[in-house]
Amino acid sequence: MAIDIRPIVKEEIPAFRHVISQAFGGDAVDDEESRQRFDDQVDLGRTYAAFDDSRMVATAAAFTFDVSLPGGAVTPMGGLTMVGVRPTHRRRGLLNRLMTAHFDDCRDRGEWISGLFASESSIYGRYGFGDAAPAIEVEINGPAAGVPAATDGVRLVDIEEARKAFPEVYEQIRPQRPGRLSRSEPWWEHRHFRDPEAWRRGASGRRYVVAYRDGVAVGYCTYRQKEKWERGIPSGTVRVGELFGIDAAAQLSLWSLVCSVDLFPNVEADMLPADFELPMQVANPRMVQRRILDGLYVRILDVPGALEARGYSVDDSLVLEIEDTMGVAGGKFRLEVSHEGAMCGATSDEADLKLDVATLSSLYLGADGAGPLHRVGKIEGDIHAVRRFDAAMRSDIAPSCPEMF
Numbered sequence: 001m002a003i004d005i006r007p008i009v010k011e012e013i014p015a016f017r018h019v020i021s022q023a024f025g026g027d028a029v030d031d032e033e034s035r036q037r038f039d040d041q042v043d044l045g046r047t048y049a050a051f052d053d054s055r056m057v058a059t060a061a062a063f064t065f066d067v068s069l070p071g072g073a074v075t076p077m078g079g080l081t082m083v084g085v086r087p088t089h090r091r092r093g094l095l096n097r098l099m100t101a102h103f104d105d106c107r108d109r110g111e112w113i114s115g116l117f118a119s120e121s122s123i124y125g126r127y128g129f130g131d132a133a134p135a136i137e138v139e140i141n142g143p144a145a146g147v148p149a150a151t152d153g154v155r156l157v158d159i160e161e162a163r164k165a166f167p168e169v170y171e172q173i174r175p176q177r178p179g180r181l182s183r184s185e186p187w188w189e190h191r192h193f194r195d196p197e198a199w200r201r202g203a204s205g206r207r208y209v210v211a212y213r214d215g216v217a218v219g220y221c222t223y224r225q226k227e228k229w230e231r232g233i234p235s236g237t238v239r240v241g242e243l244f245g246i247d248a249a250a251q252l253s254l255w256s257l258v259c260s261v262d263l264f265p266n267v268e269a270d271m272l273p274a275d276f277e278l279p280m281q282v283a284n285p286r287m288v289q290r291r292i293l294d295g296l297y298v299r300i301l302d303v304p305g306a307l308e309a310r311g312y313s314v315d316d317s318l319v320l321e322i323e324d325t326m327g328v329a330g331g332k333f334r335l336e337v338s339h340e341g342a343m344c345g346a347t348s349d350e351a352d353l354k355l356d357v358a359t360l361s362s363l364y365l366g367a368d369g370a371g372p373l374h375r376v377g378k379i380e381g382d383i384h385a386v387r388r389f390d391a392a393m394r395s396d397i398a399p400s401c402p403e404m405f
């Protein structure tokens with residue numbers, strides 16, 4: 001019998017949660033809080049499943065986000081999530097079909113880009129996704145790093161104060177860096193303020209910290225503590241959740257706190273931007289050990305729409321020939337950019353550069369890379385055109401998406 005793909009209905013939510021939990025090796029927790037979390041976050045119209053003779057065998061859903069772009073604008077983005085295929089039905093083309101359904105859904109909603117976090121970096125390039133916001137993971141020896149003392153007041157606060165201060169700070173910092181996502185109130189509540197035991201991985205409950213300057217919140221962070229003693233020596237770890245400041249000084253005040261918690265000399269954090277500032281601010285940067293991973297993947301679904309939505313800091317005009325093997329967004333386009341904005345439309349003029357849609361998508365949020373992508377053959381064209389393209393696309397602040405979805 002043919003496998004049918006369609007949005008699910010309310011009664012099918014338990015089966016959907018069961019299939020996706022098993023795909024990631026867990027079991028759906030069937031308590032009230034988990035059910036509520038799903039209901040509050042998931043739009044059933046964007047929650048697809050594949051059915052084999054009425055049995056659910058594959059899942060995919062999308063969150064509806066606004067994502068910040070170079071220049072401070074935002075654009076709507078379909079955030080692909082909960083993609084899973086039962087082991088009995090793998091490698092039969094179900095992911096291909098789910099991806100097509102997702103792209104159609106995004107385009108029907110006027111979303112020019114789709115975004116996701118990948119379980120494996122080998123999966124999504126074939127669908128035109130590029131790693132648009134690499135993420136840095138750090139391990140810090142807090143006492144040895146030489147973090148300067150806080151210049152802003154930092155306070156451990158209760159959850160009520162956090163609920164008030166965190167969204168206010170986040171809304172200020174969101175447009176400052178490309179790649180940050182809009183957050184609804186239920187999103188804040190379920191993702192950032194609820195704290196089920198299962199999320200702690202043996203560490204403490206979440207601590208909430210606010211940095212204040214002249215009585216106004218200028219930053220916040222969360223962390224957990226994981227206790228450890230080695231032959232009587234305190235060797236605990238502070239695991240940082242999010243850490244944001246409205247400027248580098250506010251951020252440094254928060255790092256100063258998390259790097260100086262007595263009995264917890266090890267500090268771990270992840271999902272940080274490629275231009276993460278702390279190593280430039282400490283006395284001993286080698287104590288801030290960094291590892292780079294792929295972060296938010298982006299897939300452009302409409303080249304003119306996506307390129308006109310973002311900002312640019314140079315004046316130029318280039319013709320780009322974009323290859324898209326899925327037939328979604330390919331073509332030849334003239335991109336005219338200036339400080340005022342951009343115009344992009346189909347053209348028959350000769351192309352300055354040729355690249356595929358995954359490569360263009362990887363540069364969309366302003367990450368470095370046109371030069372090396374040209375060296376490895378992913379961008380074809382004259383090096384002078386590559387340099388101009390690099391200057392047009394690159395953001396002076398590295399893109400970063402601080403939370404996985």
Ligand SMILES: CC(C)(COP(=O)(O)OP(=O)(O)OC[C@H]1O[C@@H](n2cnc3c(N)ncnc32)[C@H](O)[C@@H]1OP(=O)(O)O)[C@@H](O)C(=O)NCCC(=O)NCCS
Nearest residue numbers: 023083084085090091092093094095096117118119122123
């Ligand atoms: C990843 C997953 C969704 C793939 O589903 P699937 O239905 O088997 O994929 P398809 O049969 O549609 O495969 C489509 C193509 O992707 C390739 N592909 C699938 N999974 C892949 C993987 N993990 N790594 C590399 N390529 C992969 C297939 O080989 C196929 O390539 P082809 O078109 O050149 O033949 C499935 O293996 C799964 O559920 N994994 C566990 C959960 C998970 O990782 N989900 C992704 C969340 S981001």
